[in-house]
Amino acid sequence: MTEARPSRLRTEFSTFGIAMIPLMIGINIVSSYLAASTPIWGDTIGSQLAGIIIGPFNGLVVGALTNIFKWITFDPYALPYAIVNAAIGLIAGVCAMVGIVKPERNSKQIGKTLLVGIILAVTATLISTPLNVTLYGGTTGKAWVDAIFAGFLAGGWPVFPASMTAEFISDITDKIITFFISWLIYTKVPSQLIKTIRR
């Protein structure tokens, strides 16, 4: 096991692995454009795919750098959420590494994919909520989520639980759908190609 860790990092960050990072950042950004007209965020599909196909640490770096990239280009608010995106890439990658997520299309896999989606949603909520509350008083910037948050506040809830519940409702939709999409894409990548990448 002591031997295994450096060699895993070395394969994930081979020259090919590093050349993949900016391209997966691009997939994150492009899919968040596609998601603009839907209720999901969609900005973690690239991190998830990098985690699944190349490895968890690569997914982590793709996630973190995506938000840093958004910060230096068009979105001054993206920087703090780099932690969330990094965690999503890492967890998606770990789930693929330990064999929970496999590129097989059957009902058992669909169930496992949903489960991973829920894990991702819980993680994202736990990390995002403190950021939302300290930076934006609990609002998130997506109108329908903020409407739910306002509803809870009007019902007499304190800020933190209200923000957390609203965030969780949005994350559970987003992460289940996006992870399902990532898994569908994963099933479509030729298995020989994936073997070549992971070699």
Place this chain on the structure above:
Amino acid sequence: MSIRALFVPRISLLHRLDPRTKLVVWIAVALPALIANSILLSLVMFSFTVALAVIGKVSGLYVKNIVRVLLPVFVPIFLIQGLFYPGGNTPVLYLLPGLYFRREGIAFAAVLLTRLLAIFGGAYLLNLTTNPSDLMASMQKLGLPLKIAYPLFSALQIVPMLESRLQVVKEAQMSRGLKLQNVGVVQRLRNFVPLLTPLLLGAIEEAYRRSIALEARGFSSRVKKTFLRDPRITRIDVGFLVSVLICVCLLSLLTFSIIPRPNPWNL
């Protein structure tokens, strides 16, 4: 939407500074706003960044874009906190019976928003006046490995390339009968798979090509790398930094001395 670095090339003192200096300036401006619970202090710090933007000859753009980016955040925060803030309910303005703006909520929202102005304003100013390649070079001098700096920097070229490739994939899939226009949310979500799969496969191909190109240029070789752009800390940087720090301290002290007590509006 198209990706373009926020950087605006001008000839100014601010542009000539080392990115590390500007990083410290940002922290110096953001810290008082972050610590203090004061609208006035945050506003003073933001005005200070505007003054810096004037030095950097980007003030018009700076103010315009900050307003444009902040407004969509501003409106929901102000409405939600003003109407539903649970920390207190001193009525200020009635909208409907039972639905009113609360003083505590408005004060809380104002603190948050002015703080956002100061913190994100400083960060935006840094990006606005710093060439991304200089930023990368100084990040590497601060110890960021090339293996992290390269992907971030090359993403600036790759993302626009992927955007135009997405357009090609869209047209190709439409010609095969995929419905992309005037469809419901479910179909839009389904479309992610046929649109992103070719993009991913193309990305893998591209990454192989690029990894060979990188190695041909000695990417992994263990020699000391040289920089094409080489920002250095000069006497101008030190002088600028010292004067900024003095200004920030003086402004903070001055603001604190004029804040009224008691302070129900978080001024």
